[in-house]
Amino acid sequence: MISTTIWRASLRKIATKRAVAVGVVRYDSVVVTAAAAAATVAAAAAISYSFCEQQQQQEDQQQIHQNDISRTATTTTTATTGTTADAAEKDVMDATTAPPADPSWVRRALYRMGLVSGLPFPRRVCANGTRNTTANIDPALRASSRLLRQRARDEQQLPKLQQAMARAVQRGDHETAQGLVLTIYDTLYGDGMTPQRRTEFLMRYGCTAWDDNILRTLVTLAEGRGMVEIGAGHGQWARALQEYRDQQHQRETQRAKQTQGTSPPLPHPRTVVRAYDDGSQLPLNPNVYRKGTAPYEQYFGTVSPCPDIPSVLAQFENRHRILLVVYPSPDSDMAVDALQAYAALYDNQPDDDDNPHHHHHHPEPILIYVGEGLYGANANEAFFQALATTDHVTKTAHDSNDGTSTTISYAWYLIRVLDGVPCGNKGEEKVYIFQRRRVSDR
Numbered sequence: 001m002i003s004t005t006i007w008r009a010s011l012r013k014i015a016t017k018r019a020v021a022v023g024v025v026r027y028d029s030v031v032v033t034a035a036a037a038a039a040t041v042a043a044a045a046a047i048s049y050s051f052c053e054q055q056q057q058q059e060d061q062q063q064i065h066q067n068d069i070s071r072t073a074t075t076t077t078t079a080t081t082g083t084t085a086d087a088a089e090k091d092v093m094d095a096t097t098a099p100p101a102d103p104s105w106v107r108r109a110l111y112r113m114g115l116v117s118g119l120p121f122p123r124r125v126c127a128n129g130t131r132n133t134t135a136n137i138d139p140a141l142r143a144s145s146r147l148l149r150q151r152a153r154d155e156q157q158l159p160k161l162q163q164a165m166a167r168a169v170q171r172g173d174h175e176t177a178q179g180l181v182l183t184i185y186d187t188l189y190g191d192g193m194t195p196q197r198r199t200e201f202l203m204r205y206g207c208t209a210w211d212d213n214i215l216r217t218l219v220t221l222a223e224g225r226g227m228v229e230i231g232a233g234h235g236q237w238a239r240a241l242q243e244y245r246d247q248q249h250q251r252e253t254q255r256a257k258q259t260q261g262t263s264p265p266l267p268h269p270r271t272v273v274r275a276y277d278d279g280s281q282l283p284l285n286p287n288v289y290r291k292g293t294a295p296y297e298q299y300f301g302t303v304s305p306c307p308d309i310p311s312v313l314a315q316f317e318n319r320h321r322i323l324l325v326v327y328p329s330p331d332s333d334m335a336v337d338a339l340q341a342y343a344a345l346y347d348n349q350p351d352d353d354d355n356p357h358h359h360h361h362h363p364e365p366i367l368i369y370v371g372e373g374l375y376g377a378n379a380n381e382a383f384f385q386a387l388a389t390t391d392h393v394t395k396t397a398h399d400s401n402d403g404t405s406t407t408i409s410y411a412w413y414l415i416r417v418l419d420g421v422p423c424g425n426k427g428e429e430k431v432y433i434f435q436r437r438r439v440s441d442r
Contacts, residue, residue: 189424190334
């Protein structure tokens with residue numbers, strides 16, 4: 001069972017000349033050629049089965065080792081909290097209300113070439129005056145050339161390793177075959193990665209991890225709104241965010257008791273993340289990692305079925321929540337379907353901005369996407385195209401008696417980009433925070 005998970009490959013088609021030349025398709029969290037992925041599924045699953053099962057038995061007999069993972073995933077220590085953390089939180093919140101910076105396409109091009117040190121936030125995903133296509137998408141949303149070149153080299157190396165492993169198995173040299181399994185993991189994920197460490201990472205975090213800065217930023221951003229996660233997998237992100245907020249609440253309650261004497265504790269906040277998944281692409285086998293097992297009890301969160309994305313997002317409990325999408329597959333339309341259904345909920349609301357009797361305005365849509373940029377290992381091009389597109393929505397005024405309508409333009413703005421925590425040192429995941437804003441009336 002574990003071999004099926006470890007060697008699962010999903011193939012991806014790329015539309016640009018550069019990506020086609022690289023031959024990019026998805027192999028778990030890394031990309032390889034279709035031929036290499038197919039060969040890996042067929043050959044490596046059989047070749048490495050005994051080795052992987054031995055690793056799995058060791059995991060079942062001992063507690064999960066987290067020291068190495070913690071050193072990799074936890075980059076913010078207690079010493080970096082306090083004033084610095086408060087400033088970072090304020091910075092993100094201010095960005096959601098700040099006027100757009102909108103750097104020109106020329107400055108963005110200079111940034112991509114390394115001639116400009118940074119770009120201001122918030123900024124439109126596509127610069128003003130450019131066509132709303134992925135060709136003009138913000139450089140921060142592109143997988144780096146370095147990443148694609150590295151994966152092209154890995155792609156060339158993998159078939160050779162597979163062939164060598166097949167020959168070792170044919171002659172009964174299992175020690176060499178197991179060594180080649182480790183070499184393949186080094187090629188896919190980076191130096192020092194093993195099947196056991198990869199599995200431990202998947203159990204603890206899912207396909208990509210977080211650090212304190214990520215948790216603090218997302219919890220602060222979701223205060224008062226909460227999040228709805230589509231494609232939540234085993235729910236590790238939802239659980240980590242909830243536990244982080246619970247700890248915050250405990251500290252706030254303690255401070256309230258100290259300053260207010262015997263006053264009752266502060267009311268507990270709403271559920272931070274309502275998580276959903278259809279179970280079609282879980283990174284770990286739910287028949288193995290089921291209720292009662294250590295990973296399930298220690299790390300997995302509560303995940304509800306997701307038979308239909310629009311109906312899930314339209315539920316009353318999910319209204320006006322922030323949309324969270326973590327490590328979506330590039331071989332599925334799940335990410336773009338969630339994005340479009342989320343935006344449509346706001347498009348279908350009446351235009352209340354000019355209504356003097358309407359004192360409560362709906363919060364603007366916010367998307368948190370965790371994964372690699374365009375042509376990386378996550379989400380398909382349609383998702384990034386949807387982010388790049390300016391939508392023109394016709395709405396009827398709230399108090400219109402004659403059906404008067406106006407066409408309003410909405411665009412996605414990049415609010416902030418945080419460094420992610422990949423499994424190994426060959427991933428390029430980031431935490432992208434977007435906000436959909438009204439651009440103009442037409």
